[in-house]
Amino acid sequence: MSLTETLSKRPLRALRLPRWLTGEAALMLALVLFVGVLSIAPLARLAWAALVPQGQFDASRIADILGGRRVVGATLNTIWISVAATCLATVAGTLAALLTTLTDMRARTLWVFGFVLPLMIPPQVTALAWVQAFSPSSPVLGALGLSLPPGTRHPLYSMGGIIFLLGLYNAPLVFLSVRASLQRLPASLVEAAHSNGAGRGAVIRDIILPLIRGGVFAGAALAFVSSIGNFGIQAMLGIPARVETLITMIYRRLNSYGPSALNDMALLALLLAVLTVIGMTLTAWLGRKGDQRVDSAHRAPRMTLGPWQWPVGLAAWGYLLVCLALPLSALFAAALVRGYGQPLNAETITFENFANALFHHKGIREAFVTSFWITCTTVAVLIPVAVALGYVLTWRRGWVAKLLRLASELAYALPGIIIGVAMILFFLRPLPFIGTGLYGTVWVILAAYFSNFLALALRPILGGYAQIDRALDEAAQLAGAGIFTRLRTIILPSVAPAATAAGILVFMTAINEIQTSVLLVSSRAQTIGPMIIFLEEAGSSTLAAAVGCLMVLLVLALMGLSLVFGRRLPEGVLPWRD
Amino acid sequence: MSDIRIDAISKSFGPTQVLKDVSLAIEAGEFVAVLGPSGCGKTTLLRCLAGFEQLDGGHIAIGGETVSAPRAHVPPERRGIGVVFQNYALWPHMSVAQNVAYGLKIAGIPRAERMKRVSRVLDLVALGPLANRRPADLSGGQRQRVALARCLAMESRVVLLDEPLANLDVHLRGALEEEFAAFHARSGATMFYITHDQAEALALADRVAVMNAGRILQFDRPEALFSQPASETVAGFIGEGRVLEAEDIRPLGNGRAAASLMGQTVELRCAPGERARGRAKISFHPGDLQLTETQGIAANVTRATYRGAYLRAEVMAGPGGHVPLSVNIAAPASLTRGQRITLALRDGWVIPDAAA
Numbered sequence: 001m002s003l004t005e006t007l008s009k010r011p012l013r014a015l016r017l018p019r020w021l022t023g024e025a026a027l028m029l030a031l032v033l034f035v036g037v038l039s040i041a042p043l044a045r046l047a048w049a050a051l052v053p054q055g056q057f058d059a060s061r062i063a064d065i066l067g068g069r070r071v072v073g074a075t076l077n078t079i080w081i082s083v084a085a086t087c088l089a090t091v092a093g094t095l096a097a098l099l100t101t102l103t104d105m106r107a108r109t110l111w112v113f114g115f116v117l118p119l120m121i122p123p124q125v126t127a128l129a130w131v132q133a134f135s136p137s138s139p140v141l142g143a144l145g146l147s148l149p150p151g152t153r154h155p156l157y158s159m160g161g162i163i164f165l166l167g168l169y170n171a172p173l174v175f176l177s178v179r180a181s182l183q184r185l186p187a188s189l190v191e192a193a194h195s196n197g198a199g200r201g202a203v204i205r206d207i208i209l210p211l212i213r214g215g216v217f218a219g220a221a222l223a224f225v226s227s228i229g230n231f232g233i234q235a236m237l238g239i240p241a242r243v244e245t246l247i248t249m250i251y252r253r254l255n256s257y258g259p260s261a262l263n264d265m266a267l268l269a270l271l272l273a274v275l276t277v278i279g280m281t282l283t284a285w286l287g288r289k290g291d292q293r294v295d296s297a298h299r300a301p302r303m304t305l306g307p308w309q310w311p312v313g314l315a316a317w318g319y320l321l322v323c324l325a326l327p328l329s330a331l332f333a334a335a336l337v338r339g340y341g342q343p344l345n346a347e348t349i350t351f352e353n354f355a356n357a358l359f360h361h362k363g364i365r366e367a368f369v370t371s372f373w374i375t376c377t378t379v380a381v382l383i384p385v386a387v388a389l390g391y392v393l394t395w396r397r398g399w400v401a402k403l404l405r406l407a408s409e410l411a412y413a414l415p416g417i418i419i420g421v422a423m424i425l426f427f428l429r430p431l432p433f434i435g436t437g438l439y440g441t442v443w444v445i446l447a448a449y450f451s452n453f454l455a456l457a458l459r460p461i462l463g464g465y466a467q468i469d470r471a472l473d474e475a476a477q478l479a480g481a482g483i484f485t486r487l488r489t490i491i492l493p494s495v496a497p498a499a500t501a502a503g504i505l506v507f508m509t510a511i512n513e514i515q516t517s518v519l520l521v522s523s524r525a526q527t528i529g530p531m532i533i534f535l536e537e538a539g540s541s542t543l544a545a546a547v548g549c550l551m552v553l554l555v556l557a558l559m560g561l562s563l564v565f566g567r568r569l570p571e572g573v574l575p576w577r578d
Numbered sequence: 579m580s581d582i583r584i585d586a587i588s589k590s591f592g593p594t595q596v597l598k599d600v601s602l603a604i605e606a607g608e609f610v611a612v613l614g615p616s617g618c619g620k621t622t623l624l625r626c627l628a629g630f631e632q633l634d635g636g637h638i639a640i641g642g643e644t645v646s647a648p649r650a651h652v653p654p655e656r657r658g659i660g661v662v663f664q665n666y667a668l669w670p671h672m673s674v675a676q677n678v679a680y681g682l683k684i685a686g687i688p689r690a691e692r693m694k695r696v697s698r699v700l701d702l703v704a705l706g707p708l709a710n711r712r713p714a715d716l717s718g719g720q721r722q723r724v725a726l727a728r729c730l731a732m733e734s735r736v737v738l739l740d741e742p743l744a745n746l747d748v749h750l751r752g753a754l755e756e757e758f759a760a761f762h763a764r765s766g767a768t769m770f771y772i773t774h775d776q777a778e779a780l781a782l783a784d785r786v787a788v789m790n791a792g793r794i795l796q797f798d799r800p801e802a803l804f805s806q807p808a809s810e811t812v813a814g815f816i817g818e819g820r821v822l823e824a825e826d827i828r829p830l831g832n833g834r835a836a837a838s839l840m841g842q843t844v845e846l847r848c849a850p851g852e853r854a855r856g857r858a859k860i861s862f863h864p865g866d867l868q869l870t871e872t873q874g875i876a877a878n879v880t881r882a883t884y885r886g887a888y889l890r891a892e893v894m895a896g897p898g899g900h901v902p903l904s905v906n907i908a909a910p911a912s913l914t915r916g917q918r919i920t921l922a923l924r925d926g927w928v929i930p931d932a933a934a
């Protein structure tokens with residue numbers, strides 16, 4: 001039998017399926033269902049509960065809630081904190097990017113690793129570490145005699161403290177974005193300016209900064225979104241300091257009043273969502289018409305620091321010392337003493353906290369196991385979904401693709417706590433057909449993870465798609481391969497590096513996740529992320545510190561592994577690699 | 579069974595209409611080239627044929643079966659069409675042999691038969707020894723041959739090629755042009771070959787479609803395009819054609835006409851139905867002008883360049899001396915700048931009246 005005969009037979013076989021359900025249509029349907037059930041429906045439910053709680057729109061209720069003195073205060077705090085933190089992060093991140101991409105500073109690779117590291121440490125651990133940094137057991141300040149005497153107000157328990165930590169935490173986001181634009185900057189532009197007689201300062205001011213403006217504002221937008229939605233730092237510092245923000249308000253009211261406060265909290269969550277979108281849009285507008293030139297072949301020439309090598313290096317490493325060594329050493333020291341506030345010395349040192357955290361504390365162990373398996377499940381489900389979704393978003397037009405793109409961008413911007421509230425609302429009532437509700441079970445957390453991390457998984461994968469030639473897929477299509485065969489045999493191998501990187505990122509973020517799960521955990525279902533807050537609230541500071549240390553070690557181990565085994569991963573997808 | 583009927587198709591991307599009422603009837607086994615300037619819609623036409631784009635109007639039938647119409651669309655994977663992409667589109671994660679075997683595997687051909695067919699095809703394009711290489715480790719010409727082999731292996735009845743030689747150097751082009759001709763002879767497939775290099779199109783194709791701004795201007799045999807262009811645009815596009823206005827066209831019968839060009843009476847070819855006209859556009863090529871000792875068109879040489887087999891002269895001609903012309907003069911000749919010469923037009927074509 002000749003091939004032409006086999007080929008002519010194929011359409012017949014394919015015709016047996018209902019025509020509308022073959023290949024692409026089935027894929028689109030599955031994606032729309034996935035995104036619809038896990039993102040759009042809960043968010044729609046949230047908006048519904050916020051605006052029309054008892055089936056009718058009540059403007060005076062909305063005005064009452066939003067006009068309340070405490071809500072207005074929390075809103076203003078939220079805006080001020082996130083704007084100020086964004087400015088701080090933008091300045092620090094841009095300076096760091098200029099320094100590492102444009103100069104010949106020594107040991108850049110190591111410095112970049114250190115600079116990006118805070119981004120990978122869960123924010124609640126960062127906050128805890130900074131709180132410990134001023135305690136008497138802190139090896140740095142304590143040794144210098146600078147630690148606070150008991151009874152004084154902790155300097156970080158303040159508005160300024162929150163802004164400071166959020167700024168430091170988000171500086172790497174700006175750094176990564178600015179560095180990406182700097183690496184696309186054609187060297188010839190800088191050289192042309194030099195040959196016109198411009199000095200270094202003038203080149204940076206007149207050529208480089210205007211050209212990377214888009215990158216700076218894109219980074220600022222990310223920093224804003226991340227600051228406004230950062231539960232870990234806002235809660236760990238803001239609650240003791242009585243600086244209320246929208247996030248902590250939602251969390252505390254839901255904790256004290258339970259589901260009865262849900263509709264009102266949905267309204268606050270909606271307000272938070274609106275603020276986030278406004279902030280992001282505004283930043284994007286400021287950075288509009290950013291230079292889009294793509295020129296990855298040439299790197300901007302490095303300027304020699306010359307006599308400035310030492311002072312600049314000193315300042316750069318000093319920054320890392322303050323941002324990394326100071327809090328982390330305090331965290332480890334706190335985990336190594338028996339009680340909060342004890343100085344660390346040969347007599348007080350103990351491994352009891354670590355032993356408790358690892359072996360004896362049932363709650364922690366169970367929480368870790370839960371976190372681990374739902375994280376693995378999340379990665380296993382989201383990566384294939386993100387590969388398929390990336391395919392549609394990159395290569396398909398039409399309103400379904402547009403809708404999916406909008407939904408995934410929205411999910412990227414909205415703070416996790418909003419997803420948390422939405423998930424509670426969505427799953428509170430018994431499910432149809434099953435009869436029991438999922439609220440309070442681990443399944444809600446899993447659903448929230450799917451919803452929350454899809455956008456995170458999508459980003460690197462979309463980057464991967466941008467680098468492969470669409471004709472590769474079309475050639476396979478002409479060879480007769482259907483969409484699922486192509487995804488498996490052509491697309492997946494081509495985007496595999498990006499998909500791996502996406503998997504690593506999602507794993508590292510989900511394993512210590514706090515923003516969504518803090519509202520969804522219950523006595524039946526605990527995850528490890530919020531554990532630190534609960535332990536700290538219950539007064540077990542040293543145990544909390546030990547858990548924090550273990551999280552940091554886990555993150556470091558994963559980053560190290562990815563560096564060792566990730567040589568084939570594409571450049572720029574793992575943020576901590578220079 | 580593999581003839582292509584393209585019937586009045588149109589295609590827009592947003593507000594820009596890229597294909598406007600394009601019709602072509604291509605016979606089974608024919609080698610058709612599509613020739614046109616950059617951005618005129620050639621690739622879009624090919625993508626419509628392959629099924630990657632949905633039509634806004636008109637329809638396409640292959641082998642009598644409608645494959646594209648605004649409401650009926652057979653997806654590319656069910657058309658059984660082969661495409662050789664401009665940038666080859668070889669799958670980088672597969673070896674040469676795997677690339678060639680992929681379509682056979684999808685078609686469910688058993689492994690043994692598949693291997694046999696792959697090695698036969700690879701031998702045909704002289705790539706047998708490279709079967710286990712990755713595409714990244716091949717030269718440009720070798721990659722092109724793998725793309726060709728991949729198409730050959732599928733034994734598609736219709737093969738579309740989008741500027742397959744555009745990325746290669748001149749020597750390789752010559753060799754691969756022969757390869758395409760052999761491919762066509764061997765497979766008997768209907769070939770649809772896109773190019774913007776007219777030498778390539780005229781040399782390879784049975785018929786050439788000249789395209790401009792989303793329309794087909796003329797679809798004809800290469801020699802007809804060259805000697806009987808249907809419009810001024812085609813005349814100017816093919817073979818350095820020159821279009822001038824002549825006066826007093828008088829058909830002489832037998833497909834010939836007399837006309838007056840720059841005050842000289844010339845004899846030209848014309849369409850059978852040509853009628854007497856006061857003025858008409860005529861077209862000719864640099865080789866149609868010759869030096870003459872007798873009466874002719876006076877001209878002034880402004881530039882003469884040596885082109886190997888002939889001498890190319892740029893001249894200003896006519897009574898006023900302001901009609902620029904190019905003339906090819908056979909080898910043993912010498913012209914210098916400023917020299918006055920007399921030219922005779924040996925051959926030319928009266929472009930048919932578009933309104934008639």
Ligand SMILES: Nc1ncnc2c1ncn2[C@@H]1O[C@H](COP(=O)(O)OP(=O)(O)OP(=O)(O)O)[C@@H](O)[C@H]1O
Binds near residue numbers: 596614619623774
């Ligand atoms: N997907 C698309 N969306 C919008 N416009 C498009 C798209 N594809 C092509 N065009 C436009 O359609 C026109 C024709 O494009 P096409 O690629 O068919 O030209 P071409 O004749 O193949 O040119 P070239 O010789 O440069 O390859 C161009 O103006 C192009 O910008």
Ligand SMILES: [Mg+2]
Binds near residue numbers: 620621622
């Ligand atoms: Mg093209």
